[in-house]
Amino acid sequence: MSLELHNITKQVGADTHIHPTSLVLKPGSFNVLLGTTLSGKTTLMQLMAGIQKPSSGTIRFAGKDVTGVAVQKRNVSMVYQQFINYPNFNVYDNIASPLRVAGMSSAEIDARVGKAADLLRLTPMLKRRPNELSGGQQQRTAIARALVKDSDLILLDEPLANLDYKLREELREELPKLFAGREAIVVYATTEPIEALLFGGTTAALHEGRVTQFGPTSAIYRTPRDLVTAQVFSDPPINTAIVEKRGETMTVFGNVAWPAGSARSLPDGRYTMGIRPHHVTPEKAAKTSGAFTGRVLVTELSGSESIIHVEVGGSTWVSQSHGIHAFEVGASATLHADLDQALFFGANGELIR
Amino acid sequence: MSKTVNQKAWWLVLPVFVMVAFNALIPLMTVVNYSVQESFGNNEFFWSGTVWFQQLLADDQIHESLLRQIVFTSIVLAIQVPLGLSIALCMPKKGPWVSVCLVLMALPLLVPWNVVGSMWNIMALPDIGLLGKGINALGIPFNYTRQPMAAWFTVILMDVWHWTSLVVLLCYAGLVSIPDAYYQAAKVDGAKPWAVFRYIQLPKLKHVLTIAILLRFMDSFMIYTEVIVLTGGGPGSTTKFLSIDLVQKALGGFDLGPAAALSIVYFLIILLMSWLFYTLMMRNEAN
Structure with a gap:
């Protein structure tokens, strides 16, 4: 059940946001999109999810062509840099929301939400609303919402960027454990090389809408294919x-x-x-x-x-x-x-x- | 740390103090003063205690205009808030049409109030007005100077035309401040448009809507100029709202005492209703 991008591009007016890109993401893999701001990480993710349509090229999932299939019809979940939760739902209802849309039985919902809340240590605050939670707890809720669905593709768009230092460290450590042993393809966008190194897995280095290198994270770090990749993968700059x-x-x-x-x-x-x-x-x-x-x-x-x-x-x-x-x-x-x-x-x- | 004493600073506060005094404190105190005295010519005043207030509470005429006022404000709110919100939802979020829509929406707000009254006065005339003649041409007899229903219809239509824009602009500002990621997240969840409205837009608009309702409540409860120009409170006294009653008492009859007492009660009603509404809307925020 791998996700394959074949020569996809994204053109907006006269601007090219994504140059021809081909990637194969394997099931159960943790993939980091590493690049500076405006390098095209978010656009590439939205193309993968089906929120945006590529200007050319094809996207296949599990061998089936899904180019242009809307995100609602695909089993995708997403976590954003801002902490996005339903403002007047409590934590339980927030985590349960995608399951309710899917029309699951309440017993099953209860079991799944309980498990996800346990994993993200949200059980004591299931009755609270988002505005009564800390930033870290709000983002945990959003992550739980993404996990509970059992999606084929989980996209995390700089989820830790808005958190303060301590919480960021804490979640950084937990994140790989949460996704370990799942069938889902995880894609994680970040501007920080250290996050890519911490998570291991595979990394795609992005620069101005181009994937400059894609492969095992440590290999890219040791032998970047070109100067741009080395620059993207070095903080402080090389x-x-x-x-x-x-x-x-x-x-x-x-x-x-x-x-x-x-x-x-x-x-x-x-x-x-x-x-x-x-x-x-x-x-x-x-x-x-x-x-x-x-x-x-x-x-x-x-x-x-x-x-x-x-x-x-x-x-x-x-x-x-x-x-x-x-x-x-x-x-x-x-x-x-x-x-x-x-x-x-x-x-x-x-x-x- | 020793505190620096600078008595000269008082002089810098003085202009503001004088302005507030002349703007608010002195007029208000004058009204309070009038409300407890009987006044004659030659600046003669006699203490009368709470007589005017007692009279006021027993006055049928005032009960009627208060009732009319409440009915008018309720109808106007019931139309303007949902209508304003739906227009704001339909407006484009980006592109060249945004500024066109905003300017169009702002136009009614820029028209002076007495001009609004004259405009609708002419517009609703049964013999030459576009609206009045149009309705008559449909076979429905319409004459707002004779029929109370027609007068109410015109007054409400005028207020909706004049003030719905305010609700629209407030709601629109609230809507565009919702980050795109919320809509995207809802899309990923597969939420239907109704769910997006009910669970994202409406909760996010709560504060803006509270302010819009408060402003519209206060303003419509104090409506005077447009109605006096349009119907003058008639036919009979069917569109005589509280403020019209007040002006007739104060200027027409020169009954300063009763008018002052009515002013204070009027002020207290608006204050009380606004406070009640605000507290109810915000009670969840507190706990």
Whole structure:
């Protein structure tokens, strides 16, 4: 019962919201749509659900063509960034609403709602209305409503974005457990790479209406197909610089000579190098490293880690390291990049090494 | 922390204080003053206690205009609120027609009240008015200067024309503020249009509707200008509402005492009804 998208596009007036996209989502899989705001995550989800119709291409579910079949006629449920519940229903009635529409017997409804409420720890507040709940409880209710239906496709559109930090952490941990062992295809949209990594499963990286890469989350993280995917999948943003590789060394920032590191086996030439912020540290940590000195722009210290933004060679590099490294803003700082972890991209942005 | 004492600040509050005093406090106190005294020429006043209030409560004429007032307000609310809500539901949510609809809806609200009265006065004339002549042409005898039913029909029609827009605009503002995701969620659930209205739109419009009903209640309960221009309270006294009665007492008869007493009772009725309604509507919110 997998969902297959074949070359679907979405055109609105002169704008292309989704470029030709083909994906196969397997039953029981947890799929993350990762991309910045306006990258097309919501549109892609609405196309999957049947809330919007694709401009071209076909959508198949369990081998059957469902392109253009309205969402009401498909077994889909959805959770939104805003906490959407019926305002004058209590929690019980909210969770029961899709079952009542389906015309289920009240005994069956009771059993199912009880189970879903238990799972989401809502049992003590079944009699309350949405406006008497915290944000986290409201979103739990919405998730319970999505679960209770036993849908074939469950779409979650940035469900944790409006929650405060603590509640977000809590639900982040619970979510994968809720969906484990179900037949449903789960699609989860987020802007945060860390959520994709936490949930595992498969990830589709989205950039300006294009799926740049689709596959197991860890594989995409380790070997992004191109620079754009690496950028989508890095927070703080991945550091980039143009390098000239000659034999065992390469020149960065115009005049700094570094050992070639992971590029040593590549032919000589010009590449775009990408190094993730946590591979740039104030102390020399790696076997093959390159040092550089730049002007400190911003420092963010969180106690367990320090994030330092440095201006070097006309661009901004970010270092993310454990512990507290207090640098003064405006002063110069020397940082070390782990060159064995560097990624090298060709002229078209494709990954070479 | 020591507090800074600045007595000069009183001077800055003074203009507002003076304005409120002249706007509300002094006139109101004057009315209270009149209501407990007997007045003669040469500014002679004599204490009369609650005589005017007792007279008022026993006055059949006032009972009748109060009853007419209540009937009028009930009919007007029963028409304007559902009608305004349905028009708001039918209006487009986006696109070039939004501003066209909004301007069309706002137009009646921009017409001065006495002009509304004259407009409908002419419109309902049985010999030359579009409405009056039209109804007569259908074979139904219609003359609002002679038939009480025709007069009531015209007065209510005029008020509906003039004020339904207010309800529409308030409801429309409430409707467009409902996030799209609610409608989408309802669609995913497979909810029917009636369910969307009953369980999403209506609960979300509760506050706006409360305000709309309150405003319409207060305004229609105080209606004066349009009716005095249209029918002058006639034929006979069949469209003589409470405010018309009040003005006739105060200006026509120069009975300052009884008029002042009526003003205060009038004010208290509106205050009480508004408070009752608001408290009933909002009681769920509190607990």
